[in-house]
Amino acid sequence: MDRTTLRSYRPGDWQAMYALDLICFAPVFQFNRGAMRSFAETPGAVTLLTESEGKLAGFCIAQLEDRTGYVVTLDVAPEWRRRGLARRLMAAVESKLHAAGAMETQLHVFTGNSAAIHFYESIGYERVGMAENFYAQNMHALIYRKKFDA
Numbered sequence: 569m570d571r572t573t574l575r576s577y578r579p580g581d582w583q584a585m586y587a588l589d590l591i592c593f594a595p596v597f598q599f600n601r602g603a604m605r606s607f608a609e610t611p612g613a614v615t616l617l618t619e620s621e622g623k624l625a626g627f628c629i630a631q632l633e634d635r636t637g638y639v640v641t642l643d644v645a646p647e648w649r650r651r652g653l654a655r656r657l658m659a660a661v662e663s664k665l666h667a668a669g670a671m672e673t674q675l676h677v678f679t680g681n682s683a684a685i686h687f688y689e690s691i692g693y694e695r696v697g698m699a700e701n702f703y704a705q706n707m708h709a710l711i712y713r714k715k716f717d718a
C-alpha cells in the first residue's frame with residue numbers, strides 16, 4: 569500500500585464514513601447517520617481511518633467488551649481495494665484491541681459476502697458459527713473469531 573496514511577478518528581469524520589458506507593454496502597447493511605456517529609464515537613471504540621491526499625479511502629470501527637474485541641464495520645473504497653488497506657487497518661485495530669486487553673476478536677459477515685469472507689480468512693479468522701436471520705429474514709451471518717497470542 570502506498571500514498572495512504574492511517575490515523576485515529578477525529579470529530580466529524582463520521583460524515584465521510586457514512587458516505588463511504590453507502591458506496592460499500594447494499595441498503596440492508598448500511599448504517600444511518602446516527603448509528604455511524606454513535607459507533608465511531610462510543611467511548612472506548614477503536615475507530616481508524618486511511619486517507620489519500622485528505623480523502624477517505626477506508627475505515628474500521630471496533631469495540632471492546634470484556635476481553636473480546638468486536639469489529640463493527642470495515643469499509644474500503646472500491647478504487648482502493650486489493651492494495652492491502654483492509655489488511656493494514658485490521659492489523660492496527662487488532663493491535664489496539666489487544667493492547668486494551670482483548671484476548672480475541674470476533675465479527676459477523678454476511679454469508680453472501682465472498683470477498684470479505686476470503687479477506688478475513690486470509691488474515692487468520694476462523695469460522696466459529698452462524699447467526700440466522702442476523703441482517704434480515706433469510707439473510708444470515710457467519711461468525712468469525714481470531715484469538716490473540718498471549
Ligand SMILES: CC(C)(COP(=O)(O)OP(=O)(O)OC[C@H]1O[C@@H](n2cnc3c(N)ncnc32)[C@H](O)[C@@H]1OP(=O)(O)O)[C@@H](O)C(=O)NCCC(=O)NCCS
Nearest residue numbers: 592642643644649650651652653654655683684686687690
Ligand atoms: C472486504 C474488503 C474490506 C477488503 O478490503 P481490501 O482493502 O480490498 O483488502 P486487502 O487488499 O487488504 O486484501 C487482503 C487479502 O484479502 C483477500 N481478498 C480481499 N478481497 C478479496 C476478494 N474480492 N476476493 C478474494 N479475496 C480477497 C486476498 O487474499 C487479499 O490478498 P491479495 O490481494 O494479495 O490476494 C473490501 O472489499 C470492502 O470494503 N468490501 C465492501 C465492504 C465489506 O464487505 N466489508 C466487510 C464487511 S464484514
